[in-house]
Amino acid sequence: MRILHALSQTELTGSEVYAYELSQLQVKEGCEVFVASDRLHKDFPGIYLQVRLSASGPRRITNILFLRRWIKQNSIDLVHCHSRGACRHFYWVLWGLKIPMITTLHGFQHSSFSKKLFDIYGDWVTVVSRKIRDQLVRDFHVNPHKIEVLPNPVTVVAGTAPADPQGAGHLTDHPAGRLAPRLALAGRASGPKGKRLLSLLRSQLATWRKLFPNLQVELYLSGLQESERQNLANAFTINVQGTVADLGGILRQCSVVVASGRIAVEALLQGTQVLVLGEAQYMGPIQQQNLVACFENNFGDVGPSEPIPFARVTEDLASLLRSNKPPDEALRRQLQEHFSSAKVVRRFFEIYRAAILLKRSPALSILMYHKVLPQTSNSPHRIFVTTQRFEQHLKFFKKHGFTALHFQDLSDFWWGRRPVREFPKKPVILTFDDGYRNNLTFALPLLEKYGVKATIFALADNSVTHNSWDEGDELLLTPQEIKALPPSLIEIGSHGLRHERLPGKSDTEILTDLTRSKSLLEGLIGRTVRVFAYPFGDIDERLPRLAEQSGYEFAVNTDRGPEFWAHDRWSLFRVNIFPEDGPFSLWKKTAKWYRGYYLRKRGH
Known part of the structure; x- marks a missing residue:
């Protein structure tokens, strides 16, 4: 099967990681994989086609004509879109062709006249949470039978909880000779996610330092420019980094991670406690009591935006740091099963086959x-x-x-x-x-x-x-x-x-x-x-x-x-x-x- 993954982005996003995970496993199953995007930040297998899928106006028309010729010449069996910009292109690229289009959506869709006029999402839509499905049906009248909830495929092997009952594996050496708890805030620089993390830091960093004088605070924002990184590091006097190669390895060494979506899942699977702060909601620590709600809003990223409850975040953070316990092992196993890459990829192969057969008849x-x-x-x-x-x-x-x-x-x-x-x-x-x-x-x-x-x-x-x-x-x-x-x-x-x-x-x-x-x-x-x-x-x-x-x-x-x-x-x-x-x-x-x-x- 010859699969084209399509993204429209200029910085590393969860969509790219999602497409990367899929393509890696699809190549192992004998598929030929191609990727079209503005830029790539992961080392995808297969051929990379650099196209400005975030473009609009005349540039989009030029892209559509080019991609239509390219798809025919390369005998592509199926296109899998991972962003709105990709959908806007490939809806017209594939018009009248017997090539199916699958779309994966990671968040709420912005309302527009064209989306209500045209179902730009293709033959099959997968969404990472139920709330996105509900919005597509309610606001854009997408056929509910062609929407399926599929979680992010996560291939992280769950980390081993620290053998030391004091949790020393999540502590770092402090200049004063004491073990310092390590807190990481991680997300994307652009959009509401990064803004909410910065807002949290501005409001609560001083309080955290009073409560935990030796707390080591770090900020990881993918897509952050060097000048912005230096400004933030100076402003907060903390370690600030942009896109890093091994974020998972860093998360494993932290006491607590503040994150949402895929990063929150990866951190907990690494054996680190997580406070879920997404671009929509604050969910608190991941626990059995709120796990279903976290699934439904993709760990805080999907839904109407709610104000950050700053005092509650600090209260939850203090509780986790003082208890210094790893996540519940049963909870981690449950997350492993839910986000199993093998299970998600198997289901995608079924969806691909079904979409191809539906195009035929x-x-x-x-x-x-x-x-x-x-x-x-x-x-x-x-x-x-x-x-x-x-x-x-x-x-x-x-x-x-x-x-x-x-x-x-x-x-x-x-x-x-x-x-x-x-x-x-x-x-x-x-x-x-x-x-x-x-x-x-x-x-x-x-x-x-x-x-x-x-x-x-x-x-x-x-x-x-x-x-x-x-x-x-x-x-x-x-x-x-x-x-x-x-x-x-x-x-x-x-x-x-x-x-x-x-x-x-x-x-x-x-x-x-x-x-x-x-x-x-x-x-x-x-x-x-x-x-x-x-x-x-x-x-x-x-x-x-x-x-x-x-x-x-x-x-x-x-x-x-x-x-x-x-x-x-x-x-x-x-x-x-x-x-x-x-x-x-x-x-x-x-x-x-x-x-x-x-x-x-x-x-x-």
């Missing part, structure tokens, strides 16, 4: 059939089609160029076992719920006649021999009949053990139904069961994640799910097929616009 029609009968039925739920109607449908698919897929095919494309260029432009998946014997008797001969694949969702408990949830008492397929179905045409998915509603059950009961039914069916047919159909189409917010946890690659709903099929593999939208659905109705239900139309019509 935005619509994936998944149709839900039940019974196929030689004549009409008295079924109260109308869950049947006649053989005549079903053959009419198969002729429609052939005439209009649809390609029927199994979920196995979808898996092969998703995981790169088959090239994306082979993904059909008009895919369709035919599914049959419950596993009726009439699927074998009446549907299979027609599927064989027209060479169309289908998926049957069968029950795994073979004591359930007929349909007790709909009138007609229809017989279900026996285990022997399921096993004998030709795998080239019929794929088997799970419909649970006994067709029971799952939302009313506990997590343990649901997991038992999901995993046990998968295991029994796989044992029967000797193949992997990749997909689950929720009985009655009835789900709650737990079920998609429990289906994922149970080892399914896909799960299907009934008339619900995200507008774009690849946005949630465990909540795929299916369309009900009824006995009266003729060619016009089928044309509508397989149209690219139908899913969005259906969801909006029902207020989703």
